[in-house]
Each structure stands twice: as structure tokens, then as C-alpha cells.
Amino acid sequence: MLTAKYERLGLKAGDKVLDLGCGFGRHAFEAARRGASVVALDAGRDEVEGVAATFAAMVEAGELAEGSLHANVVQGDALHLPFPDATFDRVICSEVLEHIPDDVAAMSELTRVLRRGGTMAITVPRFGPELVNWALSDEYHNVPGGHIRIYRRSVLEGRLRSTGMVVTGHHHAHGLHSPYWWLKCFVGTTNDEHKLVKLYHRLLVWDIMKKPAVTRYAESVLSPLMGKSVIVYLTKPQ
Numbered sequence: 001m002l003t004a005k006y007e008r009l010g011l012k013a014g015d016k017v018l019d020l021g022c023g024f025g026r027h028a029f030e031a032a033r034r035g036a037s038v039v040a041l042d043a044g045r046d047e048v049e050g051v052a053a054t055f056a057a058m059v060e061a062g063e064l065a066e067g068s069l070h071a072n073v074v075q076g077d078a079l080h081l082p083f084p085d086a087t088f089d090r091v092i093c094s095e096v097l098e099h100i101p102d103d104v105a106a107m108s109e110l111t112r113v114l115r116r117g118g119t120m121a122i123t124v125p126r127f128g129p130e131l132v133n134w135a136l137s138d139e140y141h142n143v144p145g146g147h148i149r150i151y152r153r154s155v156l157e158g159r160l161r162s163t164g165m166v167v168t169g170h171h172h173a174h175g176l177h178s179p180y181w182w183l184k185c186f187v188g189t190t191n192d193e194h195k196l197v198k199l200y201h202r203l204l205v206w207d208i209m210k211k212p213a214v215t216r217y218a219e220s221v222l223s224p225l226m227g228k229s230v231i232v233y234l235t236k237p238q
Contacts, residue, residue: 001208002030003094003173003229004121011036015089018113020078020106021096025051032070033063036090041074041081048075078106086115094123095229097156098147104159111163114236120165124151126230129178137185153230165234173229175222176215180204 004027011017013035019028022040024047032038032055040051055071058064064071076082078100091114097103107122114120125133130150133140141147157167180200187194192201207215 001174002026003123004092004231005171006030006034008169008171008233009090009092009121010119011090016087017090017092018081018083018088018110020081020091020093020110021099022051022073023047023095025054027092027094028071029054029058031090031092032058035070037070037072039072039074039083039088041076041078043075043077045075048073079109081109081113083113085112086118087113089115089118091118091120093120095125097122098124098149098151099145101148103149104162107160107165108163111165111236116236117238118236119168120234120236121231122156122160122234123173123229123231124156126172126227127152129181129226129228132178133181133185136182137189139189140181140185151230153232156230157232160232160234164236166237168233168235170230170232172223172227173231175219175225175227176204176207177228178222178226181228 011031011034015036017031017036017038019031019038019040022028022042025040028038028040028051042048042051052073055064055073059066074082078096079102091110093110097106100106110120125147127150134150153170161167183196183200187197191197206212207219
């Protein structure tokens, strides 16, 4: 389930891509499948080890060439990226900045490692749906490493512009996921055994795995209205 659109990012085979805060690797895996040379970076050891294992499995399955430079995994700090200036052609940072106290410092690091003319996709929780989550549940965000702010898109774009980036567009994604998280916040975020939560989760898995026309249509209608994520695209000026 991807949040950023690679066509809007301008991703091409051979591009050097940084996936910052890669989590368990969904954006990194797809970029590698498309022929990019990917560095997946996360602060968490479990995430890094999981992504490395999946990349190895992709090589074994023939999805990536053995010994290629298409996939590298790094454990690191978003405020002190271990790369020289202008290392990457594309940068993806999905659902990360809302966790970082000094978000502008992280944005500055992303800008520093992106080459001039390169592009960036930044995704964060959308203001309206996220506000509902916070109103329904303190447990949703008052956890170690949890969300510490809710962005309005204008604020996010303004902070990114302050690092020297140029905003080129935006869209919203995951309209089907907002009601799921409202339900989770209402019944308890750790209450995965609740009947309605289990049913809705099955719906989301069915959508991700099968991509049926009915849920794809619902997603296209709901995402502009209440998509859980906002995605901002940017370019570093020449």
C-alpha cells in the first residue's frame, strides 16, 4: 500500500532514492522493483532488520539482481543523515515528520542530501482526520515515539519552503483508512479483537491484496474528502 505516487515523484530506473523512516519498507521495495538504487533508513533496529531480510528474499525470488546496488539498509538519525550533500535524485519521507520534535532540522537534512533538480515526496497525517483521532483517544498519540503535532498543509509546505524547496503539488490518500482509525480510537487502539475492528481490517486487507473495483472506486471518492494522509511533492531548484 503506497502513499506517494512515483509518477509524480519522477522516479526512473537508475535513480538514487532515499526512503527516510522506511518502517517495514513498502516504498523502498517498490522503488527497487522499478530499478532505482535505494537506501532505506530507519531509527529502529527491528525495522532495519526486517527490511534487510525482505530485500534478501526479493533477491532470492529473482525480483532483484543478486549483488546489485539496488537495495541498501541503514539504521540512522533523521537529524544527522550519514550521507554527503546532493547524494540522492529522489527522497521519500512517509509518515515521519509528525514524530520528530525538530521537524525543520529533519527537513533541512532531507534538502541537503537531495541533488539540485531532484524531487521529494513528504507525507503526513491529514489535519481533519488526525484531529478526530486525537479527539477520540489520548492513547492514539500519547505513546513513546507517537505523534507530537497535527499539520495543516500550509504549515508543512511553509516549513519545507524555508529549507529551499519548491512545492510542485499535493494530493490525499487512504480514504478508506480514516474510518478504520476513528473506529480504533473509539473502541481502544489496542483492542484488535473488537468485532467491528476485525471486520474492517479484513476489508482493508481485501482491498490491498485484491484491489477490487468497488473499493478502488470508494478510495478514489473518499481520499479527496477524508484521506488519512496528505502528500506534498517538491523540487530542489537548480
